[in-house]
Amino acid sequence: MMRAAGSCLSRARVPAAVLCAAILAACSTAARRKPEAPARAPAVPPPPANIDSIPDAVPRPEPRSAHGNPAFYDALGKRYFVLAAADGYLERGVASWYGPTFHGVSTSSGERYDMYGMTAAHKTLPLPSYARVTNLRNGRSVVVRINDRGPFVANRLIDLSYTAAAKLDMLREGTTLVEVRALIPTQPDPLSSGCMRPACARPSFSRRWRAKRPCIVYGSGPSTAWPSSTGSRSGSRPSALPMPAWRWTKELPMLRLSTAVVTALASLSALATLLAGPARAAAPIPRPPEVNARAYLLIDHFSGRVLAQQHADDRMEPASLTKLMTAYVVFKALQEGRVKLTDPVTVSEHAWRAEGSRTFVLVGTQIPLDILLKGMIVQSGNDATIALAERVGGTEPAFAQIMNEYARRIGMKSSSFENSDGLPSPGHYTTARDMALLASALIREFPQYYSLFSLKEFMWNNIRQGNRNGLLGKDPSVDGLKTGHTDSAGYCLVTSANRTGMRLVSVVMGAASVKAREEASAALLNYGYTFFETTKVKGARETVLKPRVYKSAGEFAAVGIPYDIYVTVGRGQATSIKTSARLTKEPLVAPLPAGKPVGEVTVTDATGEVVARAPLVPFAPVAEGGLWTRAVDDVALWFH
Template sequence: MRLITALCLALPLLLAPLHASAQAEPAMLPPVPAAPAVAARAHILVDFNSGAVLAENAADERMDPASITKLMTAYAVFSELRKGEMALDDMVTVSERAWRTGGSRMFIEVGTRVRIDQLIRGMIIQSGNDASVALAEHTAGTEAAFAQLMNEYARRLGMRNTNFRNATGLPAEDHYSSARDIALLAAAIIREFPEFYSLYSEREYTYNEITQRNRNKMLWRDPSVDGIKTGMTDAAGYCLVSSAERGDMRLISVLLGTSSDKARADATQALLNWGFRFFESHRVYAAGEPVTTARLWKGEVEELPLGLQQALWVTLPRGRYELIEATMELQTPLVAPVAPDDAVGRLRLTLEGESLADLQLYPLAHVAEGGLLRRALHSVQLWFE
């Protein structure tokens, strides 16, 4: 089987940019200044849609995540709810262990019964350690067993520098994560659980006649910020995960180990403003959208649409979109039968020699073999290809 490589001048969404690139003046493009200096032990700024990393420092170092741990507590609870293992109106009996958990609290009382949806709000908005333990015990029997569940979900998400020992983020030996892993987790919550993600933008919650404000000051400071979680212990310092959406672009910022509440908010604002100011995101293709067509031999049809199994987003410095170059490699001859899971080529995007994307192309339909006469005719024609 041969590979044919060509410039993708026929790609419908890239046609205009590729033609326009001949008129572009690279020298006139605005420069991109270096990312703001961040006084944190580790940080990362990621585009949510493309996964492109815009800025980072020590992003893979294992650090104490403090209450940012509760993002995984929430992810595990959301996942079990979606499986139908629990329901939001299930009642949870508060154990003495949950009630006695120190640190930030929702102020649930031992022996009382509290709905899961209330505990989720207490965990997310009030950062309640007592709520986190109550949810963990209800979900897995014990907090230790729940931590094993957390680690399994972390493994599935590709969090390579993470290990959880509890559901709260209180200091514990061998309890750690990294800025990159936390960004992966935040993106998974936003993508997989939009019905719950909205809770992270709620500014206050009242339980047991006690009203507590969300500790994420970015919710008041920047209207584009809609989450996601703070954390603080003496060992971890002041930590903050934020997500903001402006237009079609969403950024996720993670800072670990800053010196104060103000410092983490100031650094987050600087990173977000820089990212939105100097970069742009584009959806080049939706999942399942035709990218091109290929000649199909010995099938029920002769033209086969090809596309991607996932949406293709690119993030690049502003003003560079028209400079993108696209190439495509297709297997040839392409012979029926074909199925949507059969990779039959690759689409590559580059910008000024740097790779932006390299994805496999797949048939957008299952095509069976054609009739005997068609197969015989195509067999003869293929001799001359």
């Protein structure tokens, strides 16, 4: 960052030498060009005579948009989590731009894209947000308003409007390396108050500093003309445009460097890149296998990454996959001590008369709860399932209400349950994605009961009852979960497998036969294990930073992540994963409660794409120091 040291003067005005950065910039003498006639008339007005005169976006308080701000969303097979707030966001990456092709098209926030506005698209910042974008190759900087989602191409960080890209002088290249710093309307822009700013207003320091401190002016060269390329999100390269010049204010002599010098510097940079050696190219990952099912989904259990999907959000009849939700509710009751495995459960006539598959329990008999659990999970007995529902919920309709509430808490947004066994009902439905969320929740929250799903058979009432999940006997890595079938739902199977510590969950719904659902599940699992790998990047409560905490007794405090971070990447690419940590509440001042986020850990893959984030939190409360410590740190904070 090109931030002059003179912008950090202390409150006490301690005399110090001002550190002035020598800024190298290229100057183009090309004359203004006339707009080239496009192949077809654009549905946009021509560019203004001086596009650099278009002002930057001005941050102002705005309500969070009703559109484009879900908790998370999926795009091109990747899941993105929208940030709760933009405070402290700072990231470096590749910027691209989009122009006339998208002019007037509705954005994710519902607004129309204006190529002459100072706007941008970002994958995770809240809509709307404001950010300062700095071109790290020439130092130019603009402020944009983020009102769209994207870009979803490889390593791109932000998509800029045509005007923002022109003011950053990146239209010719199509992409450039930038720094994106979120701006909060109620807080000062840390760069606008320093040397780097869009206009050459004099700094608000005493006269003695002005003569020594240069000011960089943006957009002072020839105005840009209409490019022959419209620009696109795929990073197309428009034709060359005049390069706006940089100059110093009249307080210093004019500084202009020849393009030969700049070219030489660029060549040296390229040579350094070559000497560093080429990055290992990622192995190609083919499309998922074609399977005979109405819907399917394959995810990694630990990272949550979706590896394959088809119609994963379409409503489907769950059939006996419903019993996974029933098991979740019963496990919760066991975990909270409301019932015990040894509790006798009386079989009602309603349970005894249940249609479909049965565990062969008799009306009026009392059966231990753990036997009924096995009857439901292994044999898929509807009679055992209803008996469990009545024991935990009082009645089956009341139990269904509990099922729906827990489903909501898990995040199952597209499911509705009207019974405990899964028999067809108009308001009884789910999706493959919701079933994957439920399966992962069962594995994560109830490891003490998960082994029930791997039982191949059990004996009750002198009847041997076998598990209907045929993969348990064919693939030693498969250890659960549940089958399902009705004439209208087709053949369904939710499966989990664990190979060398990598756990996958597959969901297949609406297959044509038992064989088809097992073959589809096996094909998806083999695809995931063949082309992907999951690695644990950071462990829970692992110390990441030990920052200074002002006014604290201990001066420094350990901060880390509260849970494990797992990342799934293409097989062979785990060594390319990079992590970075930053504080978002700097400077840290005591007291600090344990568990309160003060920063963030970011994980990127080989392409530079952010694949995981986690908060940085203090592991223990940080108490205030004594009176002397607080007084000394008060003075130190003036110079921070």
